[in-house]
Amino acid sequence: MKKLDTSLMHPRDQITMIIDKIYRSGLTTTSGGNVSIIDENGDIWVTPSAVDKGSLRASDIMVVRKDGTIEGRHKPSSEYPFHRAIYESRPEIKAIIHAHPPALVSFSIVRQIPDTNIIPQAKHICGDIGYATYEVPGSNELGKVIAREFDKGFSAVIMENHGTVVGGSDLLDAFQRFETLEFCGRTIIYGNTIGTPNYLAHEQIEEFENQIPRLLPEMEQVEHPSDERAIREEIKRIVHRACDQGLMISSYGTVSVRWRGNDFLITPTDVARWNIQNEDIVQIKNGKREPGKLPSRATWLHQEIYRRNPEVNSIILTQSPHLMAYSVTHEKLNVRTIPESWIFLQDVPNVPFGSHFAGEETILKLISKDTPAVIINNDSVLVTGDKLLGTFDRLEVAEFSAQSLTMGASLGKLIPINDNQVEALRKKFLG
Known part of the structure; x- marks a missing residue:
C-alpha cells in the first residue's frame, strides 16, 4: 500500500501524528500506550512517560541515543525496555506501537488470540499473531518474553492481561497493522453478540x-475540468469523514462517483484511506484508467453497477464495525427498527463472500431502487445512492441500525415494525 511520504518528517513529528490519530480513534487513553521509531543512527525516539496523549507535542518526544544517553524534557516511556528488545531482536522493524485498545485488551484478559481470517485483508496485513505471557510492565522480563515472540517472526503480539504490541517497517506500516488487528477483534466480539462468527478459509x-x-x-490524455475536480474533492472529504467516524479503516474501503455518462472517479487500491488526496483518485473514462494509477480492485463491480443502474450516481464499499457483525455471522440485518432505517434501506440482503469479485453477477442482479445496499459475508457492506452525501447518510443509518440491534441483543427479542406500519411508510415516503 502506498503510504504518506514521511521520509522528510522528523521522527518526533511522525510519532505525534500517529499517537494523535490513535488517541482520537479511541484506541488508547490519556495515559496509556507508547510509540517509538528507531532511526538510521540506531537512536530510539519514544513517547514520554506520564504525558497526556491527547495533547502530545513534538517537543515532548524523548530520544534514547545508541550509547544510552537520554535527551528530552521528560522520562522515556516506562515500556521502553521492550521496545529496545524488539529492535535488537528484529533489525528490519523500524517502528513499534503498544497500546490497550478495548477489543484487543478483551482478548488479552480472556487469553485468546483473534483469528484474522475473519476479514480478507487482515491475514496479509497482520500476519500470524504471537502471544506473550504476563510479566510486570516496564520490566526487562517483559521485554524478553515479547522479544521471544518477535524472534519467532510475529509482527503483532497479544500481551497477556495487558494489551498488544505491533511492529512495522515504518510507523505507518505499524499503525495499519495495529488498526486492522483491533478491527478484527471488534468484529469478532460484535459478531459473538448477535450470532456465531464464520471464518474464511485460506483459499478464500x-x-x-x-x-x-x-x-x-491507460488513457493517452487526461482532462480535469472543474466538475471533475469538484468530484475529487467530494470523494476525498467523504473518505476522510468515514475514517473519522469509524466507518472505514485505512486498509479497506472504496468510494466512487459517476461523472459523465458511465464515466466515473474511484478511490485507488494502494493508498491508506485516511490519507487519500485529490491527486490519488482515479478517473475511469470510456473504459480506460488514468495513467500510472491503480484503481480499486472493485472497479469492475462499480463500473457494472453504473452501467446497469442509471439512477445510481455514487457507491461506497466499506467495513463498518457493527454492520460487519452481520457480515461475519451471515445473520440477516432486520432494518425494521425505526421508520428512518426502513425508509432509507428497505431490505439489506446478505450475499456470499466473493460475490463482489470480477465477473460475478449476484450483487448486480440485486442492486436496485428497492435494494440499495447489500452485506457481503466476511467482507464488507456496499451502499448505493444518488448524491454521495446521501449515500454516506444511508451508510450511517445502516451502521446505526446495526449498532442498535447489536446493543439490543442483550435486552431482549427485537419487536420490529409490523407489515401494516411498513405499508404506511411505503405509501407516504416511497409511493
Whole structure:
C-alpha cells in the first residue's frame, strides 16, 4: 500500500501524528500506550512517560541515543525496555506501537488470540499473531518474553492481561497493522453478540488477494475540468469523514462517483484511506484508467453497477464495525427498527463472500431502487445512492441500525415494525 511520504518528517513529528490519530480513534487513553521509531543512527525516539496523549507535542518526544544517553524534557516511556528488545531482536522493524485498545485488551484478559481470517485483508496485513505471557510492565522480563515472540517472526503480539504490541517497517506500516488487528477483534466480539462468527478459509483469502484489478488500458490524455475536480474533492472529504467516524479503516474501503455518462472517479487500491488526496483518485473514462494509477480492485463491480443502474450516481464499499457483525455471522440485518432505517434501506440482503469479485453477477442482479445496499459475508457492506452525501447518510443509518440491534441483543427479542406500519411508510415516503 502506498503510504504518506514521511521520509522528510522528523521522527518526533511522525510519532505525534500517529499517537494523535490513535488517541482520537479511541484506541488508547490519556495515559496509556507508547510509540517509538528507531532511526538510521540506531537512536530510539519514544513517547514520554506520564504525558497526556491527547495533547502530545513534538517537543515532548524523548530520544534514547545508541550509547544510552537520554535527551528530552521528560522520562522515556516506562515500556521502553521492550521496545529496545524488539529492535535488537528484529533489525528490519523500524517502528513499534503498544497500546490497550478495548477489543484487543478483551482478548488479552480472556487469553485468546483473534483469528484474522475473519476479514480478507487482515491475514496479509497482520500476519500470524504471537502471544506473550504476563510479566510486570516496564520490566526487562517483559521485554524478553515479547522479544521471544518477535524472534519467532510475529509482527503483532497479544500481551497477556495487558494489551498488544505491533511492529512495522515504518510507523505507518505499524499503525495499519495495529488498526486492522483491533478491527478484527471488534468484529469478532460484535459478531459473538448477535450470532456465531464464520471464518474464511485460506483459499478464500488467496482468492481475494488474487483479485488484482483487471488493468484497464491507460488513457493517452487526461482532462480535469472543474466538475471533475469538484468530484475529487467530494470523494476525498467523504473518505476522510468515514475514517473519522469509524466507518472505514485505512486498509479497506472504496468510494466512487459517476461523472459523465458511465464515466466515473474511484478511490485507488494502494493508498491508506485516511490519507487519500485529490491527486490519488482515479478517473475511469470510456473504459480506460488514468495513467500510472491503480484503481480499486472493485472497479469492475462499480463500473457494472453504473452501467446497469442509471439512477445510481455514487457507491461506497466499506467495513463498518457493527454492520460487519452481520457480515461475519451471515445473520440477516432486520432494518425494521425505526421508520428512518426502513425508509432509507428497505431490505439489506446478505450475499456470499466473493460475490463482489470480477465477473460475478449476484450483487448486480440485486442492486436496485428497492435494494440499495447489500452485506457481503466476511467482507464488507456496499451502499448505493444518488448524491454521495446521501449515500454516506444511508451508510450511517445502516451502521446505526446495526449498532442498535447489536446493543439490543442483550435486552431482549427485537419487536420490529409490523407489515401494516411498513405499508404506511411505503405509501407516504416511497409511493
